[in-house]
Amino acid sequence: MATVNSVTTTNPVETDGRGVPLVEVHDLRKTYQLGETEVHALRGVSVSIHAGDFVAIMGASGSGKSTFMNILGCLDKPTSGRYLLEGVDVSRLTKKELARIRNQKIGFVFQGFNLLGRTTALENTELPMLYSKTNKNDRDRRAREALAQVGLADRADHFPSQLSGGQQQRVAIARALVNQPRILLADEPTGNLDSRTSVEVMEIFQRLNLTGLTIILVTHEPDIAQFAKREIVFRDGQIRRDDVVKVPHMASEVLKTMPTIRD
């Protein structure tokens, strides 16, 4: 189903399986040269992801998940293969245009939170807007809104060192949301969190997905993958399985069954 369409869709929310996919990759390969040996991180990955989807990517360590995410996030370029984002061939874009895509269309959440340690939660959340020429008032307002979305309105002036791991990750999610991106890319966002906090993060993701945000999440915990709508399994740089999650778990329900040790 290689629908190569040069016209970019203007519909903010695509209906499942119809129209131009939000993300479309075709025979994606990535080879690293490590001295004499070649490391094939990706060996021909093809997949389409439509707007509104919630994908969990699973796979053993070293199977190419992060490499794939970095390419989707326009932080890295494939050795070969095509990547169309909203129908646009990303390989044709300049560095400046890629920076703009990272700023406007993509939100990143990392395993290690990656907040700026010496700035407050609010300032961290404002950061993407510094690169999109947003004026001070709008920055402040939108950053506070984003923090409220992740339940941290009252922690705006806290420094990362004054926040728990779960709270730091929620600041990182607020930062990823603040420019209203099309896709949220999360590479093992719960890798450093305990199980309850992990479910809390998934609850936020599910809530965001309900509003139409497309989410691609890497995890190696099967429990976490069950909160997504679709599960893709990587092995040795290739897609081994690509299944619909029949009945996704509802994080808000699961939380009710868990002991409430607030962080």
Next chain:
Amino acid sequence: MKSLRRNLIRTVLTILGLVVGIAAFICVVGVGKAGSAKVEKELQKLGDNMIWIEAGSRATNGVRFGTRETKSLTVEDARAIFAQIPGLKRMSPNVDGRVQVVYGTQNWNTTYRGVAPEYFDIRRWEIQTGTIFTHDDVERDVPVCLLGQTVADNLFPNEDPVGKSIRVQAMPCRVIGVFQPKGASASGWDQDDFVAMPYTTAMKRIGGTSWLDDIFFSGTSRSAIPIATRQAVSLLRERHHLHPEEPDDFNIRSPEDVIRMQLQSSEIFTMLLGTIASLALLVGGIGIMNIMLVSVTERTREIGIRLAIGATEADIQFQFLAEAVAISILGGLLGVIAGMGASSLFQSTLQWDIKLTPQLLVFSGLFAAGIGIFFGYYPSRKASQLNPIEALRYE
């Protein structure tokens, strides 16, 4: 910017070189300007297109010797040069020496100067009170004299000197005038500390000599001076019967030479300051480059984050360049303050009329910013070229 405030001590140490450099730079320009302004002023004060023949040869290094022993320069030489060489409009012989002057109970050791009336035009001495002596006074070696301000102040603290009789050594002498003061010379001696009289009076009644110490001329114009000087040299050599291999038994200077010699010490000082300024600015610049490289390394992860959330290479480069410029402008401002302090210190201790123009201060600030851009370029470029994935992985 915030990181600058946090690493305050490190920042201050880094900009120290820049502070010293800019301060020294301000002093260099200030002193240099004061120097050239002073040269012009001295040239004006020294004389009207003056040529100065001095008895005694000059050694190769420019230090004169044997003046007092040289008995070759005569009034006839002076007249011959003035008569035969074109381009000269005034002439005055000169004899001088140390002498004790006395009025009543007041006593003063000063320089006497025996000259012709033209001398006062050649050297631009203005009369404050009284008159100058005449050619007739010179003919008849009349014992009259004029006082420099310093001598007048010391002999006549409460009186008008004109018309009074003083003793110059053993000679009673009537004061006929007082000069307008000129103040200190470039090299610091008091130009107003002398008594002037007809050269005949000085030669016969004080020195008891028949030779001259100097002859002064005015050229008709500044451009006439070099030719007249050369012709005077050959005429004098001829009159003194010097063989070609013998050195001159006199030397000729124009005021530019004199001033240049007098100002040499300040020029050396300026050069020294200039060297300090350049070295300090270089050290300061390298310091900024170094601190920026350290900063880029320390903040590798931050750069990765910024790139990941949409900063362009230009954004990153600008961020670090702005930081380098902020550091250097801070250094520049402190340097301007230090430079103003140092200049006023020189001004009060060395009496140099150092002028700090607003343009100089603004230029210094811009110059500092330029140093920041120059030495901050490489680190900021390096920051902007980091690979975001590797930067994010950096511990």
